[in-house]
Amino acid sequence: MAKTPVRVAVTGAAGQIAYSLLFRIANGDLLGKDTPVILQLLDLPQALNAVNGVVMEIDDCAFPLLAGVVITDDPEVAFKDADIAILVGARPRSKGMERADLLAANAAIFKVQGAALNKAASRDVKVLVVGNPANTNAYIAMKSAPDLPAKNFTAMLRLDHNRALSQLAAKAGVAVSSLEKLAVWGNHSPTMYADYRATTANGESIKAKINDEAWNRDTFLPTVGKRGAAIIEARGLSSAASAANAAIDHVRDWVLGTNGGWVSMGVPSDGSYGVPEGIIFGVPATCENGEYTVVKGIELDEFSKERFKITLDELLSEAEGVADLLK
Ligand SMILES: NC(=O)C1=CN([C@@H]2O[C@H](COP(=O)(O)OP(=O)(O)OC[C@H]3O[C@@H](n4cnc5c(N)ncnc54)[C@H](O)[C@@H]3O)[C@@H](O)[C@H]2O)C=CC1
């Protein structure tokens, strides 16, 4: 019997990330080649003409799995019965800005969208926030949706995770596909802590194989942390296709499972690792039957504790910065 189509809402549908993301969702890369999808696209009124143009192109692909498209500037229409909501729409940063500079500009958007999700979306909606600053935007959306389970709200750390995998594979001379058990902790910002102490390639410790603590501190962590800025510097625009790819990876793994493998996701803290409850913090997780489970019991050494504190302090100050908005 044909499967019921899954309703996937995407905000910022006229933007550069969406221009990669929407075609891949319609192609079945998100939910598998046996699952029809309905795209529910949101953007600002002045961008709807551009969304219409993107949808003309989507039509011209004749995707067999595409069961419908909704185009709207009303968040409640976009999120109506949504099973998945990928919140991309926000102002991106330009040269010289830090992601935190976007906090004020983007916070209000996520309050409105959280409230609209609360009202209109499926009670099981899986929300991924991509728009920066992603963790705190997810926090605002979650706090603005009191009738939805907090665990439904996640932020994208997967781009950092994928960047780290690629750097590690190159350094160690192993295939990306052989790497397991990488953790990216904290905020999607240069403070994130990509932690490969537990990572293995074909069962062998990557830390032992690389055996270069100076590289970890002085090259690897800054490269992963500042990759977004390096791409803006080189391209004049922030990363788009790689961000769309990471969004696909995040949601696909959440829905379809990771077979025991670790992925990094920003999720509301349950208090583990000393992160105050509700703060959206990047953690290693496994996914099964549509649920994620945080990997527990990882010991933090002195260096890890230092890095952990820096990224947590940043998130706590971002949360404080939006406290008034949430009253
Ligand atoms: N978490 C991550 O790893 C990454 C996050 N990003 C972030 O993703 C966001 C989007 O990036 P791009 O697609 O490159 O930007 P873009 O400027 O090309 O597109 C953004 C789109 O969002 C729309 N928009 C703005 N406010 C909106 C609202 N209230 N409701 C609906 N749509 C709205 C705009 O009209 C525009 O079409 C930025 O915040 C960027 O910093 C980018 C790369 C990676």
Ligand SMILES: O=C([O-])CC(=O)C(=O)O
């Ligand atoms: O750096 C930016 O502004 C876009 C982004 O989040 C990334 O590429 O990681």
